[in-house]
Amino acid sequence: MNRFAGRLLKNRKQTIQVGIALIFVVMIFIGIFYAFFILKHDPYLTNLSGRLQSMSLQHPLGTDHLGRDVFTRLLLGGQQTIGYSLLALVTAVSIGVPLGIIAGYKGGIVDRLFMRIADGFLAFPDTIVAIVLVGLLGPSISNLILAIILVKWVNYARLVRSTVLSEAQKEYILIARINGLSAGKIMKKHLFPHIVGHVLVLASLDLGKIILLISAFSYIGLGAQPPMPEWGAMLNDSRAYFQSMPELMFYPGLAIVSVVLITNMLGDYFRDRFDVKKEVNQ
Amino acid sequence: MILSIDEVSIRNQNKIIVDQVSLTIREGDWFALVGESGSGKSLLSQSIGQLLPAQLQVEGSVFFKEQDLLKLSAKEIRKLRGKNVAYIFQDYQGSFTPFRKIGEHFDEYLKVHGFSSKKLRYKQAIEALESVGLAEELYHRYPFQLSGGQLQRAAIALALLLSPDLVIADEITTALDSVSGHRVLEMLAKRQKETGCSILFITHDWRVVRRYANKLAIMKDGKIVESGGKHRILDHPQHQYTKQLIKSAPILEKGLPSGLDREMKS
Numbered sequence: 001m002n003r004f005a006g007r008l009l010k011n012r013k014q015t016i017q018v019g020i021a022l023i024f025v026v027m028i029f030i031g032i033f034y035a036f037f038i039l040k041h042d043p044y045l046t047n048l049s050g051r052l053q054s055m056s057l058q059h060p061l062g063t064d065h066l067g068r069d070v071f072t073r074l075l076l077g078g079q080q081t082i083g084y085s086l087l088a089l090v091t092a093v094s095i096g097v098p099l100g101i102i103a104g105y106k107g108g109i110v111d112r113l114f115m116r117i118a119d120g121f122l123a124f125p126d127t128i129v130a131i132v133l134v135g136l137l138g139p140s141i142s143n144l145i146l147a148i149i150l151v152k153w154v155n156y157a158r159l160v161r162s163t164v165l166s167e168a169q170k171e172y173i174l175i176a177r178i179n180g181l182s183a184g185k186i187m188k189k190h191l192f193p194h195i196v197g198h199v200l201v202l203a204s205l206d207l208g209k210i211i212l213l214i215s216a217f218s219y220i221g222l223g224a225q226p227p228m229p230e231w232g233a234m235l236n237d238s239r240a241y242f243q244s245m246p247e248l249m250f251y252p253g254l255a256i257v258s259v260v261l262i263t264n265m266l267g268d269y270f271r272d273r274f275d276v277k278k279e280v281n282q
Numbered sequence: 283m284i285l286s287i288d289e290v291s292i293r294n295q296n297k298i299i300v301d302q303v304s305l306t307i308r309e310g311d312w313f314a315l316v317g318e319s320g321s322g323k324s325l326l327s328q329s330i331g332q333l334l335p336a337q338l339q340v341e342g343s344v345f346f347k348e349q350d351l352l353k354l355s356a357k358e359i360r361k362l363r364g365k366n367v368a369y370i371f372q373d374y375q376g377s378f379t380p381f382r383k384i385g386e387h388f389d390e391y392l393k394v395h396g397f398s399s400k401k402l403r404y405k406q407a408i409e410a411l412e413s414v415g416l417a418e419e420l421y422h423r424y425p426f427q428l429s430g431g432q433l434q435r436a437a438i439a440l441a442l443l444l445s446p447d448l449v450i451a452d453e454i455t456t457a458l459d460s461v462s463g464h465r466v467l468e469m470l471a472k473r474q475k476e477t478g479c480s481i482l483f484i485t486h487d488w489r490v491v492r493r494y495a496n497k498l499a500i501m502k503d504g505k506i507v508e509s510g511g512k513h514r515i516l517d518h519p520q521h522q523y524t525k526q527l528i529k530s531a532p533i534l535e536k537g538l539p540s541g542l543d544r545e546m547k548s
Contacts, residue, residue: 171371171375172378174380175437175440178331178363178367179370179390180365193382
């Protein structure tokens with residue numbers, strides 16, 4: 001514990017960053033907890049007589065154009081946005097990383113086959129794939145998630161493959177083979193830890209991108225469908241009231257921006273944290 | 283006879299890299315394989331453990347105690363590697379996985395070869411480290427915290443961990459300074475005396491050959507041009523290329539190139 005504290009003190013800039021990020025993460029979890037258990041208002045309950053209210057004790061952030069409590073919807077929206085983004089990300093990573101390791105380590109025909117498939121997926125930009133898929137299967141958040149997974153796993157597979165490709169040439173892998181380790185063990189114990197850092201950094205940066213993508217698609221009506229509370233959809237809902245009640249757009253916008261920022265900060269922190277050399281030197 | 287390489291050829295799509303090479307290593311031999319870079323020494327040594335990249339094709343046979351290594355399945359050869367045939371390489375930086383502690387390597391390899399007791403594994407690893415003159419505390423260090431000589435000695439300890447019958451040392455002192463290199467070789471020689479293993483020693487350093495080897499073979503362009511006992515080859519070279527090599531590394535004292543006369547005196 002002492003060592004940990006000492007390390008934190010030595011690098012003040014990082015400490016502040018991580019501190020802020022962690023506070024936000026805790027806040028998000030409290031918010032999600034609150035939304036799950038202590039929900040005061042029904043996020044779907046419309047109340048046209050109480051629409052577009054400003055801040056009050058009853059509605060901390062006021063109500064929207066259908067009289068729904070904005071604070072409750074913001075929290076639930078966060079749950080949706082972050083939850084779905086994480087789902088998409090985790091699925092993409094858990095498809096991409098093993099495939100990348102195997103392709104990089106085995107090489108030969110496996111690798112070539114894999115690369116052609118990956119090229120095929122890479123040929124389409126994520127927005128196009130999402131629009132086409134959502135157009136074919138109908139607009140819904142699950143189709144959007146599917147599209148994101150289809151596009152994103154390739155990035156991880158390629159990143160992992162290129163790292164593994166260079167590492168697998170090194171002699172410690174040869175020595176591990178010479179000493180009788182099986183291919184599975186080598187991939188798991190001698191190659192996988194190498195890429196955790198890279199993958200975490202890319203993933204935390206991607207999380208922000210995916211959140212933006214989901215929000216953007218919900219904003220144009222191809223993602224989350226009303227009345228589901230989602231930050232992008234909320235932005236879209238309040239567009240018409242931009243002049244009379246600009247804060248309706250401000251809250252979800254701020255939420256998106258801060259979450260994306262946090263994920264980037266965490267990405268930086270992870271990158272430093274996974275550097276064994278740095279840890280020992282400090 | 284520990285190892286008998288019989289007319290082994292290694293080729294890629296365009297050309298033959300190793301051409302019908304045969305050599306025999308007996309128990310307790312320090313067999314030096316000498317030759318310039320690109321002559322195929324390393325590839326030949328890697329073919330012994332089926333370690334060649336997939337695009338290279340191997341013909342011929344490599345007998346290890348009456349077993350043809352080239353015909354073994356992947357699973358069978360895996361059991362043999364480490365336990366019966368061990369390798370040490372030139373690049374000591376890359377011998378250990380950078381983010382794992384030295385001790386974890388020892389532990390893992392012992393575990394793979396069926397040592398189930400954790401305490402015993404630790405004891406064996408410490409013994410192996412101490413046998414090459416390394417302190418116990420290095421067990422808990424990361425590879426980048428060790429010096430080159432320490433790493434190379436740790437690599438030797440790792441290679442000799444399961445007391446293999448054959449150790450293949452591929453230019454292990456080339457990347458070390460001469461003092462560390464000397465210490466590493468002394469250590470290897472000492473361990474060889476203790477365990478009685480045979481060593482296939484790949485090098486182009488004549489000093490090492492003169493000092494340690496008892497058999498040697500000279501390789502050029504994928505062929506063995508001359509092989510035999512050290513004194514025979516160094517004092518009475520037959521092939522033009524061998525003569526050239528010996529001439530290019532003159533010794534300071536007067537006497538035979540192999541040092542046989544001085545050995546006899548002392």
